[in-house]
Amino acid sequence: MSSMLTLILPAAAVLALALIITNPSAKAVAQFAWNCFLKPIGHVGSDQKSALESFYKGQAKIYDTTRKKLLKGRHTMLSLSVSHLKKSKDIVWIDFGGGTGWNIEKMNEVVPITSFKEIHLVDLSPSLCEVAQNRFAARGWSNVHVHCIDATTFQLPNKETRADLITLSYSLSMIPSYYSMIDRICQLVHSDSIFAVVDFYVQSNATLNGKATSVGGVLLRHVNWLSRTFWRLWFEFDRVYLDSSRRDYLEYRFGTIKSLNMRNKSLGGIPYYIWIGCDKDRSQDFMYRLNALATESPYLAPSNASSDALANQEQIQIRSKGYEATVINMEHNLPYPSFYYQSEVWRIYYDAENPHYHQFNNQYIYAFTWEDPREDINLLNLGPSDVVLAITSAGDNILTYAAMENPPKRIHGVDLNPHQNHLMELKLASLRCLPFEDVWKIFGDGKHEDFMKILVTKLSPHLSSHALQFWIKNGKKYLDPKTKGLYDSGSTRWAIRIARWLFFALGLESDVKRLLKTQTIKEQLKVWNESIRPALFNPIFCKLILGNPVFLWKALGVPVNQANMIEGGILQYIVDTIDPLISRSLISDDNYFYHLCLTGSYSPKNCPDYITKKGYFNLAKRKGALDTIRLHTDTINDVSDRLAPGTLTVAIIMDHMDWFEPTGTLAVEEIQALNKSLAKGGRVMLRSSSKTPWYIKTFESQGFSCKSAATRFSGTSIDRVNMYASTWICTKLYNTAEKERSGSIKPLEL
Missing domain, CATH: 1.10.246 (Serum Albumin; Chain A, Domain 1)
Incomplete structure (x- = not known):
């Protein structure tokens, strides 16, 4: 002692x-x-x-006075729980371990207490219950009842009644017989009930055994040894037990909708979690989710299916990674993946502990998309019969395709970086449930004064657990009005920061403002040629800054392999990129890419289609518009392997093949995977920093006919970004698998 x-x-x-x-x-x-x-x-x-x-x-x-700093997350837990309820009135709520009734009083700020049919506070301490009774009597809440009894023996007055909401706020860690407590709760709920917990915890990765990946609570879940030891000893002193088995059993008995790992930074980083759950089987809802994951797209197939089986789609069952993960979990008696309990079908299951994802350091690279979707749509003539696979990036282009008057019938967004899909999920959720004004503030201005409140109360039901955890952690940092905004996040923030620094260092800030106010191409050219161009393309400055490999990677996202493909030198490449743009389109109202880089935000007349009023209407109000999108956190190869052969019509792979090593096998493997999933006549659209990319010959050797759709020469531009030297469309002529089996080539007559 x-x-x-x-x-x-x-x-x-x-x-x-x-x-x-x-x-x-x-x-x-x-x-x-x-x-x-x-x-x-x-x-x-x-x-x-x-x-x-x-x-x-x-x-x-004085309990409530002294717990404000200690018991963090209670208000967030209450808001999350209500936002996930299917009912909005006549709610039956049980608050186990409710103590002084603080939760119930605060709930009145989230939703009026009068909207509840019955509220039952259950606690074992007479002194705390007395405070609660006095609190409710003073407010005249006749629908709130205090029960000073053991939680494991509590029974609703009407035995036929079931609770719609059950909460435990820093009480599960104080209940000795927590197994029987959680089992008791299972008897008090119905299939649509919500169960919410906020509590202290400690846990290490070694005790997860792959389970946290399933339930969606990976980020920040691990607590280091020193913190685990100290906080466990500290709280056990007052009979508060932080052993991980309590949370483990909770996640075992219920389905996990949301799982958030937090730290109370004001008091030494005490670990706590917020958890939202439901009936593990969710009755018909669970079967719907099971079927949705099994057939999350009408074009998904097993990755290990034989070629003969794939030739006859009616003879196979379509299976996804999410379905396979659930089967494995069921066999090992583990919880089902949290993806089963999403309200939306966009995000496809992925294993967050896969080492491939660790390289991204819990951030996305692209806060905005550089490629010009207007050219994609025109060159590919996209229409309602198309099934599109595209790299997600920041999602702007995918949403542009979906906002068309006659959009593709299915769009698969693919990105190995999970955080790019977290960003895309935020955009989809915002379009699903927010008015245009809020969507504009978040993605047009890049700032919203109430973002964290909106995130919890409105957006959270439409986000996966992984995405919500990411935005709970980063939302204030990225979107608070006191910050530089959303577009000063991700690696591409360096494009904006360096652009601002360059113009400041060169004394061009006032000239840039004039450029952004020009109304004609003639005016724009005058400002550019007289003021900005001479300073920006000064030979000494170009050599020191624009030709620097660090600038190329940080500001422009150009890796070494891609830089090596540039013909004529990097300085000439940059001149050929920017110079022709000035005579092509106005930066002020028809080039949102460079407008964003110069200002840090969009303008209503100069922004991606999804945040124009027309685009917003097409996506948010048109029935089923958002449901055509699927987000895969994986490689193009892996997604292509699971798409039923011959079902894609278009693949838009941006410039990422420029990143491959010419002597490696990545290019041929990806091209073979695309060949398998594309229909005959299907097209791959790509961009490159080279006029004649080395991998075009690989496409041609793997059953494709390749044509340059646009080639950039000095003084000309190929789109509003003009970042690439060429755009290519590669059309599938035959199946390479057929060629390997028969040894003959059967070209398609186009």
Whole structure:
């Protein structure tokens, strides 16, 4: 005991001091410190009710005052739980371990207490229950009932009634018989009920055994050894148990809708989690999700299916990674993936612990998309009979295709970086449930004063657990009005930052403002040629900055392999990129790519189609418009292997093949995968920094006919970005698999 006191008491003094500094009532803090750090030592051996009452009796009246800094996430948990409810009135709510009734009072700020049919607060401490009763009586809430009993014995007054919502706020960690408590809850809910928990926890990756990947709570779940040891000892001192088995059993008995791992940074980084769950089988909803994952696209097939089986689609069952993961989990008696409990079908299951994803350091690269979708649509003549596979990137182009008057019938977004798809999910969720004004603030201005509130109360039901965790962690940092905004995030933020620095260093800020106000190409050319161009393309400046490999990668996203493909030198390449743009389109109102780089935001007349009023209407109001999109967190090869052969009509792969090593096998493997999934006559559209990319010959050797759709020469532009030297369309003539089997070539007559 003496060694424990040596560890605990100094830390207790530090915490008490922190609370005194941040809390106006020193007396309340003194009471808190006495009851929490000293008095409980003599009551370790008493029964649970006596121990709780001894602990809380002396601090019941000041409990809420002293817990504001300690018990984080309660309001977020309440808001999340309500946002996921299917009912909006006549709700039956049970708050287990509700103590003083703080949760219920705060819930009135989220949704009126009058919208609840019944509210039941259950707690074992008479002193806390007395505070709750006085609180509710003062507010005249006749539909709120306080029960001072053991939670494991609680029964609703009407045995036929089932709870719509059950919450546990920092109470599961204090219930000794938590297994029977969770089992009891299973008897009190129906298929559409929501179960919400916020509590302390500690857990290491070693104890997850792949389960957290399934339930969607990976990010920040691991707690290091020192923190695990310290916080476990600290809280056990007051009979609060942080063992991971409580959360594990919770996730085992219920389906996980959302799982968030958080840190209370104001008090030493105490780990806590917010969890939203439901009936594990969800009755008809679960079977719908099972079928949706099994056939998440009418074009998905097993990756290991034989060629003969694939030739006859009616003889095979379509299976996805999500379906396979669930079968494995069921065989091992593990929880089902959280993807089963999404309300939307966009995001396809992926294993977040796959090492391939770790290279991205929990951030996306592209906050906006560089490629010009107007040219994609024109060159490919996209229409309602098309099935498109495209690299997700920031999602702007995919949403442009979906916003067409006659859009493709299915669009597969593919990106190995999970965070690019988190960004795309945010866009889809916003279009699903927000008015145009909010969508514009988030993605047009790149800032929203109420983003975190909107995220929790409106967007969260339409996001996967993984995406919600990402935006809970990063939303304030990226979208708060006090920050530089959404487009100052991701690696492409360097394009905006360096552009601003360049113009500041060259004294061109006022000239850039004039450029952005020009109304004609003639005016634009005048400002460019007289002021900006001479300074920007100064030979010394070009050599030091524009030709620097660090600038190329950080500002323009040009890796070494791609830079090596540039013909004529990088300085000439940059001149050939920017110069012709000035006479092609106005930066002020018809070139949102460069407008964004110069200003850090879009303008209503100069923005991607999905945030124009017309594009918003087509996506948000047109029935089923958003449901045509699927987001795959994977490689093009893997997605192509799971698409039923011959079902894609278009693949838009941007410039990413420029990144491949010419002597490697990645290009031929990807081209073979595309050949398999494309229909005869299907097209691959790509862009390159070279006029004649080395991998075009590989396409031709693998059953494609390749033609340059646009080639950039000095003084000319091929689109509004003009970042690439060429655009190619490669048309599939025959199946390479057929060639390998028969040894003959059967070209398609186009």
